[in-house]
Amino acid sequence: MTPGEPYRLVFVTADTYTAPSTSISYYNGVVNAEADSVAALEVLKTTWLGIGSTSTVNAIDNTGADPGVPIYDLNGDLIAADATTGTNGLFSGSLLQPISYDEINASPENYYVWTGTTTAGAEDL
Amino acid sequence: MDWHDDGRGRRPVAAHLYAISGVLTAPASGAGGYRPDAVWCGVPANRNAAKRSGPPGQSNQPLTPGTPLSTHRFLQIEAGFRLSFQLRYVTFSGFEKVPRENSLRMILQAVATPLAAQLQATPRQCGSASNFEQTTRRSNWYPQLACTAPSDMGVKSPGTVWPHRPEGEGVVLLFERNHTKHSKVSLPTLAALVLAVLSGVPSLHAGGLKPWVRQRTKAIGSNLVAAGRAKWGFR
Numbered sequence: 299m300t301p302g303e304p305y306r307l308v309f310v311t312a313d314t315y316t317a318p319s320t321s322i323s324y325y326n327g328v329v330n331a332e333a334d335s336v337a338a339l340e341v342l343k344t345t346w347l348g349i350g351s352t353s354t355v356n357a358i359d360n361t362g363a364d365p366g367v368p369i370y371d372l373n374g375d376l377i378a379a380d381a382t383t384g385t386n387g388l389f390s391g392s393l394l395q396p397i398s399y400d401e402i403n404a405s406p407e408n409y410y411v412w413t414g415t416t417t418a419g420a421e422d423l
Numbered sequence: 424m425d426w427h428d429d430g431r432g433r434r435p436v437a438a439h440l441y442a443i444s445g446v447l448t449a450p451a452s453g454a455g456g457y458r459p460d461a462v463w464c465g466v467p468a469n470r471n472a473a474k475r476s477g478p479p480g481q482s483n484q485p486l487t488p489g490t491p492l493s494t495h496r497f498l499q500i501e502a503g504f505r506l507s508f509q510l511r512y513v514t515f516s517g518f519e520k521v522p523r524e525n526s527l528r529m530i531l532q533a534v535a536t537p538l539a540a541q542l543q544a545t546p547r548q549c550g551s552a553s554n555f556e557q558t559t560r561r562s563n564w565y566p567q568l569a570c571t572a573p574s575d576m577g578v579k580s581p582g583t584v585w586p587h588r589p590e591g592e593g594v595v596l597l598f599e600r601n602h603t604k605h606s607k608v609s610l611p612t613l614a615a616l617v618l619a620v621l622s623g624v625p626s627l628h629a630g631g632l633k634p635w636v637r638q639r640t641k642a643i644g645s646n647l648v649a650a651g652r653a654k655w656g657f658r
Binding site for chain 2: 302303304305306307308309310311312313314315316317325328329330332333342344345346347348349350361362364367369381388397400401406410411412413
Protein backbone atom coordinates (compact mmCIF):
# COMPACT_ATOMS: atom_id res chain seq x y z
CA MET A 299 0.00 0.00 0.00
CA THR A 300 1.46 3.28 -1.05
CA PRO A 301 0.94 6.61 0.70
CA GLY A 302 -2.32 8.16 -0.35
CA GLU A 303 -3.90 4.88 -1.30
CA PRO A 304 -7.47 4.55 -0.04
CA TYR A 305 -8.63 1.68 2.07
CA ARG A 306 -11.38 0.72 4.48
CA LEU A 307 -11.38 -1.24 7.68
CA VAL A 308 -13.83 -3.75 9.04
CA PHE A 309 -14.27 -5.38 12.39
CA VAL A 310 -16.80 -7.41 14.30
CA THR A 311 -17.98 -5.73 17.44
CA ALA A 312 -16.67 -7.05 20.70
CA ASP A 313 -20.03 -6.48 22.33
CA THR A 314 -23.28 -8.14 21.44
CA TYR A 315 -26.67 -6.63 20.85
CA THR A 316 -30.20 -7.82 20.53
CA ALA A 317 -30.95 -5.93 17.34
CA PRO A 318 -33.87 -4.06 18.87
CA SER A 319 -34.24 -1.28 16.33
CA THR A 320 -35.64 -1.04 12.83
CA SER A 321 -33.53 2.02 12.17
CA ILE A 322 -30.16 1.62 10.50
CA SER A 323 -28.93 4.71 12.29
CA TYR A 324 -29.12 2.82 15.56
CA TYR A 325 -26.68 0.20 14.31
CA ASN A 326 -24.42 2.77 12.75
CA GLY A 327 -24.33 4.53 16.08
CA VAL A 328 -23.50 1.33 17.92
CA VAL A 329 -20.53 0.48 15.76
CA ASN A 330 -19.27 4.05 15.89
CA ALA A 331 -19.40 3.96 19.65
CA GLU A 332 -17.45 0.74 19.75
CA ALA A 333 -14.85 1.95 17.30
CA ASP A 334 -14.39 5.25 19.05
CA SER A 335 -13.84 3.47 22.33
CA VAL A 336 -10.46 2.42 20.96
CA ALA A 337 -7.96 5.24 20.79
CA ALA A 338 -6.21 3.91 17.72
CA LEU A 339 -9.48 3.88 15.82
CA GLU A 340 -10.89 7.05 17.26
CA VAL A 341 -7.98 9.05 15.93
CA LEU A 342 -8.93 8.04 12.42
CA LYS A 343 -11.92 10.36 12.69
CA THR A 344 -13.89 8.27 10.27
CA THR A 345 -17.54 7.36 10.26
CA TRP A 346 -18.21 3.70 10.86
CA LEU A 347 -21.17 1.99 9.36
CA GLY A 348 -22.89 -1.22 10.26
CA ILE A 349 -22.78 -3.91 7.65
CA GLY A 350 -26.42 -4.66 8.09
CA SER A 351 -29.84 -4.11 6.63
CA THR A 352 -33.19 -3.02 7.90
CA SER A 353 -36.47 -3.39 6.11
CA THR A 354 -35.88 -0.09 4.36
CA VAL A 355 -32.11 0.04 3.95
CA ASN A 356 -29.90 -2.50 2.25
CA ALA A 357 -26.44 -3.09 3.67
CA ILE A 358 -24.79 -2.43 0.35
CA ASP A 359 -26.38 1.00 0.33
CA ASN A 360 -25.60 1.69 3.93
CA THR A 361 -21.94 0.85 3.61
CA GLY A 362 -21.37 2.57 0.30
CA ALA A 363 -19.78 0.59 -2.50
CA ASP A 364 -16.59 2.61 -3.00
CA PRO A 365 -15.41 0.50 -5.94
CA GLY A 366 -11.75 -0.30 -5.92
CA VAL A 367 -11.19 0.58 -2.28
CA PRO A 368 -9.82 -2.53 -0.55
CA ILE A 369 -11.15 -3.57 2.80
CA TYR A 370 -8.92 -4.88 5.56
CA ASP A 371 -9.60 -6.20 9.00
CA LEU A 372 -7.72 -4.84 11.98
CA ASN A 373 -5.22 -7.62 11.72
CA GLY A 374 -4.16 -6.42 8.32
CA ASP A 375 -5.89 -9.19 6.39
CA LEU A 376 -7.47 -8.27 3.08
CA ILE A 377 -11.15 -9.05 3.45
CA ALA A 378 -12.53 -7.88 0.15
CA ALA A 379 -11.47 -5.96 -2.90
CA ASP A 380 -14.16 -3.38 -2.22
CA ALA A 381 -17.73 -3.17 -0.96
CA THR A 382 -19.36 -4.09 -4.23
CA THR A 383 -20.87 -7.26 -5.64
CA GLY A 384 -17.98 -7.56 -8.07
CA THR A 385 -15.21 -10.13 -7.99
CA ASN A 386 -13.83 -10.46 -4.47
CA GLY A 387 -16.24 -7.76 -3.39
CA LEU A 388 -17.71 -7.65 0.08
CA PHE A 389 -21.08 -8.57 -1.39
CA SER A 390 -19.82 -10.95 -4.05
CA GLY A 391 -20.95 -13.95 -2.06
CA SER A 392 -17.63 -14.81 -0.51
CA LEU A 393 -14.91 -13.06 1.43
CA LEU A 394 -11.20 -13.40 1.03
CA GLN A 395 -10.97 -13.82 4.79
CA PRO A 396 -13.69 -13.99 7.42
CA ILE A 397 -14.22 -10.85 9.45
CA SER A 398 -13.03 -12.29 12.71
CA TYR A 399 -11.25 -9.50 14.54
CA ASP A 400 -12.97 -7.05 16.80
CA GLU A 401 -12.05 -3.45 17.47
CA ILE A 402 -9.33 -4.42 19.91
CA ASN A 403 -7.89 -6.89 17.46
CA ALA A 404 -9.14 -9.87 19.41
CA SER A 405 -11.00 -12.69 17.78
CA PRO A 406 -14.19 -13.77 19.49
CA GLU A 407 -15.00 -17.45 19.45
CA ASN A 408 -18.21 -19.03 18.26
CA TYR A 409 -19.87 -15.79 17.55
CA TYR A 410 -23.01 -14.82 15.74
CA VAL A 411 -23.45 -11.58 13.90
CA TRP A 412 -26.53 -9.66 13.02
CA THR A 413 -26.61 -8.66 9.39
CA GLY A 414 -30.17 -9.08 8.17
CA THR A 415 -28.53 -9.20 4.81
CA THR A 416 -28.10 -11.52 1.88
CA THR A 417 -24.66 -12.22 0.53
CA ALA A 418 -25.43 -9.68 -2.17
CA GLY A 419 -25.97 -6.94 0.38
CA ALA A 420 -29.75 -6.78 0.25
CA GLU A 421 -32.05 -6.91 3.24
CA ASP A 422 -33.07 -10.36 4.32
CA LEU A 423 -35.35 -9.98 7.27
CA MET B 424 -34.94 -8.84 17.17
CA ASP B 425 -34.96 -12.61 17.29
CA TRP B 426 -35.75 -14.84 20.21
CA HIS B 427 -34.59 -18.15 21.39
CA ASP B 428 -35.83 -20.47 24.07
CA ASP B 429 -33.17 -21.78 26.35
CA GLY B 430 -35.59 -23.91 28.30
CA ARG B 431 -36.21 -21.20 30.83
CA GLY B 432 -38.23 -18.99 28.59
CA ARG B 433 -37.85 -16.94 25.49
CA ARG B 434 -34.94 -14.58 25.46
CA PRO B 435 -33.71 -12.12 22.89
CA VAL B 436 -30.79 -13.30 20.85
CA ALA B 437 -27.64 -11.31 21.37
CA ALA B 438 -25.13 -11.18 18.56
CA HIS B 439 -22.32 -9.05 17.28
CA LEU B 440 -22.40 -6.52 14.50
CA TYR B 441 -20.05 -5.93 11.63
CA ALA B 442 -18.64 -2.46 11.13
CA ILE B 443 -16.94 -0.89 8.18
CA SER B 444 -15.11 2.38 8.13
CA GLY B 445 -15.40 5.19 5.69
CA VAL B 446 -12.69 5.54 3.10
CA LEU B 447 -9.34 6.19 4.72
CA THR B 448 -6.11 7.21 3.14
CA ALA B 449 -2.81 5.50 3.77
CA PRO B 450 -0.49 8.05 5.31
CA ALA B 451 3.01 8.69 4.19
CA SER B 452 5.69 6.92 6.18
CA GLY B 453 5.92 8.49 9.56
CA ALA B 454 2.89 10.65 9.07
CA GLY B 455 0.84 8.83 11.62
CA GLY B 456 -2.46 7.11 11.10
CA TYR B 457 -3.21 3.47 10.72
CA ARG B 458 -2.14 1.49 7.72
CA PRO B 459 -3.47 -1.99 7.34
CA ASP B 460 -0.34 -3.32 5.73
CA ALA B 461 1.90 -1.47 8.13
CA VAL B 462 4.53 1.04 7.26
CA TRP B 463 7.09 -1.20 8.73
CA CYS B 464 6.66 -4.22 6.54
CA GLY B 465 8.87 -3.09 3.71
CA VAL B 466 12.13 -3.95 5.33
CA PRO B 467 14.42 -3.49 2.33
CA ALA B 468 12.94 -0.11 1.51
CA ASN B 469 13.01 0.95 5.09
CA ARG B 470 16.55 -0.22 5.46
CA ASN B 471 17.57 1.97 2.58
CA ALA B 472 15.65 4.84 4.02
CA ALA B 473 17.38 4.35 7.31
CA LYS B 474 20.75 4.47 5.66
CA ARG B 475 19.88 7.66 3.92
CA SER B 476 18.31 9.34 6.85
CA GLY B 477 21.41 10.19 8.75
CA PRO B 478 25.07 9.55 9.15
CA PRO B 479 26.06 6.35 10.92
CA GLY B 480 26.29 6.58 14.60
CA GLN B 481 24.07 9.55 14.98
CA SER B 482 20.53 9.79 16.09
CA ASN B 483 18.43 11.71 13.65
CA GLN B 484 15.79 12.91 15.99
CA PRO B 485 15.58 11.76 19.55
CA LEU B 486 12.06 10.99 20.53
CA THR B 487 10.92 13.32 23.20
CA PRO B 488 8.60 11.70 25.69
CA GLY B 489 5.14 12.98 25.19
CA THR B 490 5.75 14.06 21.64
CA PRO B 491 3.46 12.41 19.13
CA LEU B 492 5.21 9.86 17.05
CA SER B 493 3.85 11.39 13.93
CA THR B 494 6.26 14.26 14.20
CA HIS B 495 9.27 12.02 13.99
CA ARG B 496 9.34 11.08 10.40
CA PHE B 497 12.88 9.92 10.16
CA LEU B 498 12.63 7.98 13.31
CA GLN B 499 9.64 6.15 12.07
CA ILE B 500 11.36 5.28 8.87
CA GLU B 501 14.29 3.99 10.78
CA ALA B 502 12.04 2.28 13.18
CA GLY B 503 10.68 0.23 10.35
CA PHE B 504 14.01 -1.36 9.93
CA ARG B 505 14.70 -1.69 13.57
CA LEU B 506 11.31 -3.00 14.43
CA SER B 507 11.45 -5.63 11.77
CA PHE B 508 14.84 -6.60 12.95
CA GLN B 509 13.68 -6.91 16.49
CA LEU B 510 10.62 -8.85 15.60
CA ARG B 511 12.63 -11.36 13.67
CA TYR B 512 14.67 -11.97 16.70
CA VAL B 513 11.61 -12.35 18.80
CA THR B 514 10.10 -14.75 16.36
CA PHE B 515 13.18 -16.85 16.04
CA SER B 516 13.42 -17.13 19.74
CA GLY B 517 10.16 -18.95 20.04
CA PHE B 518 7.74 -16.19 20.66
CA GLU B 519 4.35 -17.76 20.95
CA LYS B 520 2.34 -14.99 19.49
CA VAL B 521 3.80 -11.89 18.04
CA PRO B 522 1.39 -9.20 17.00
CA ARG B 523 1.92 -8.18 13.46
CA GLU B 524 3.61 -4.94 12.80
CA ASN B 525 0.41 -3.18 11.93
CA SER B 526 -1.06 -4.22 15.23
CA LEU B 527 1.99 -2.86 16.93
CA ARG B 528 1.50 0.37 15.17
CA MET B 529 -1.96 0.64 16.56
CA ILE B 530 -0.71 -0.25 19.98
CA LEU B 531 1.95 2.36 19.73
CA GLN B 532 -0.50 5.00 18.82
CA ALA B 533 -2.53 4.12 21.83
CA VAL B 534 0.23 3.83 24.36
CA ALA B 535 3.15 5.83 23.10
CA THR B 536 2.52 9.05 24.87
CA PRO B 537 1.52 7.69 28.26
CA LEU B 538 4.26 5.13 28.06
CA ALA B 539 6.84 7.74 27.28
CA ALA B 540 5.63 9.73 30.22
CA GLN B 541 5.86 6.65 32.39
CA LEU B 542 9.37 5.95 31.29
CA GLN B 543 10.35 9.49 31.94
CA ALA B 544 8.87 9.35 35.38
CA THR B 545 10.33 6.05 36.48
CA PRO B 546 13.82 5.58 35.12
CA ARG B 547 15.31 5.12 38.52
CA GLN B 548 12.90 2.58 39.83
CA CYS B 549 14.64 -0.10 37.91
CA GLY B 550 18.26 -0.89 37.96
CA SER B 551 18.85 -2.27 41.36
CA ALA B 552 19.74 -5.89 41.81
CA SER B 553 16.69 -6.61 43.89
CA ASN B 554 14.38 -5.12 41.36
CA PHE B 555 15.96 -7.10 38.57
CA GLU B 556 15.75 -10.38 40.40
CA GLN B 557 12.23 -9.86 41.51
CA THR B 558 11.17 -9.15 38.01
CA THR B 559 12.97 -12.18 36.75
CA ARG B 560 11.25 -14.49 39.15
CA ARG B 561 7.87 -12.98 38.81
CA SER B 562 7.18 -13.39 35.14
CA ASN B 563 8.00 -15.57 32.23
CA TRP B 564 8.96 -12.62 30.17
CA TYR B 565 10.15 -9.58 31.89
CA PRO B 566 10.86 -6.14 30.69
CA GLN B 567 13.84 -4.66 32.32
CA LEU B 568 12.25 -1.36 31.78
CA ALA B 569 13.70 2.05 32.23
CA CYS B 570 17.02 0.99 33.62
CA THR B 571 19.72 3.46 33.06
CA ALA B 572 22.42 1.94 30.97
CA PRO B 573 26.03 2.64 30.24
CA SER B 574 26.85 3.80 26.81
CA ASP B 575 29.37 1.04 26.28
CA MET B 576 27.02 -1.85 26.69
CA GLY B 577 28.94 -5.02 26.19
CA VAL B 578 28.43 -8.67 26.69
CA LYS B 579 27.35 -9.45 30.18
CA SER B 580 26.39 -12.62 31.86
CA PRO B 581 22.74 -13.51 32.15
CA GLY B 582 21.23 -11.74 35.05
CA THR B 583 23.82 -9.06 35.16
CA VAL B 584 22.38 -5.84 36.34
CA TRP B 585 23.20 -2.82 34.36
CA PRO B 586 25.09 -0.37 36.46
CA HIS B 587 22.71 2.08 37.90
CA ARG B 588 23.58 5.54 36.83
CA PRO B 589 21.62 8.12 38.72
CA GLU B 590 22.33 10.77 36.16
CA GLY B 591 20.55 8.63 33.64
CA GLU B 592 21.55 7.99 30.14
CA GLY B 593 18.98 5.82 28.53
CA VAL B 594 16.54 3.04 28.74
CA VAL B 595 17.16 -0.61 28.36
CA LEU B 596 14.48 -3.01 27.48
CA LEU B 597 15.55 -6.53 28.03
CA PHE B 598 13.35 -9.49 27.39
CA GLU B 599 14.47 -12.74 28.73
CA ARG B 600 12.60 -15.93 28.65
CA ASN B 601 12.46 -18.71 31.11
CA HIS B 602 11.58 -22.17 30.03
CA THR B 603 7.85 -21.95 30.24
CA LYS B 604 6.53 -23.18 26.97
CA HIS B 605 3.62 -20.84 26.69
CA SER B 606 5.37 -17.69 27.64
CA LYS B 607 3.96 -14.59 26.14
CA VAL B 608 4.89 -11.02 26.44
CA SER B 609 2.10 -8.62 27.14
CA LEU B 610 1.17 -6.13 24.50
CA PRO B 611 2.12 -3.14 26.61
CA THR B 612 5.47 -4.72 27.20
CA LEU B 613 5.98 -5.36 23.56
CA ALA B 614 4.86 -1.86 22.81
CA ALA B 615 7.42 -0.65 25.29
CA LEU B 616 10.07 -2.51 23.39
CA VAL B 617 8.97 -1.00 20.16
CA LEU B 618 8.85 2.42 21.66
CA ALA B 619 12.36 2.07 22.91
CA VAL B 620 13.47 1.05 19.48
CA LEU B 621 11.52 3.88 17.96
CA SER B 622 13.06 6.40 20.21
CA GLY B 623 16.36 6.30 18.52
CA VAL B 624 19.41 4.17 19.01
CA PRO B 625 22.25 6.37 17.91
CA SER B 626 24.73 3.61 17.48
CA LEU B 627 22.66 1.28 15.38
CA HIS B 628 24.68 1.84 12.24
CA ALA B 629 27.94 2.17 14.06
CA GLY B 630 27.66 -1.22 15.66
CA GLY B 631 25.56 -0.47 18.67
CA LEU B 632 22.29 -2.22 18.99
CA LYS B 633 22.53 -4.83 16.33
CA PRO B 634 25.93 -6.28 17.17
CA TRP B 635 25.12 -5.91 20.80
CA VAL B 636 22.04 -8.02 20.42
CA ARG B 637 23.98 -10.54 18.45
CA GLN B 638 26.67 -10.71 21.03
CA ARG B 639 24.21 -11.11 23.78
CA THR B 640 22.28 -13.72 21.89
CA LYS B 641 25.35 -15.64 21.08
CA ALA B 642 26.64 -15.37 24.57
CA ILE B 643 23.60 -16.71 26.32
CA GLY B 644 21.91 -18.72 23.63
CA SER B 645 18.26 -18.25 23.04
CA ASN B 646 17.64 -16.89 26.45
CA LEU B 647 17.90 -13.33 25.45
CA VAL B 648 15.28 -12.45 22.97
CA ALA B 649 15.58 -8.85 22.14
CA ALA B 650 16.94 -5.71 23.51
CA GLY B 651 16.79 -2.12 22.61
CA ARG B 652 18.19 1.06 23.95
CA ALA B 653 16.71 4.44 23.92
CA LYS B 654 18.34 7.69 24.64
CA TRP B 655 16.03 10.12 26.20
CA GLY B 656 18.41 11.89 28.45
CA PHE B 657 16.75 11.25 31.74
CA ARG B 658 17.87 13.71 34.30
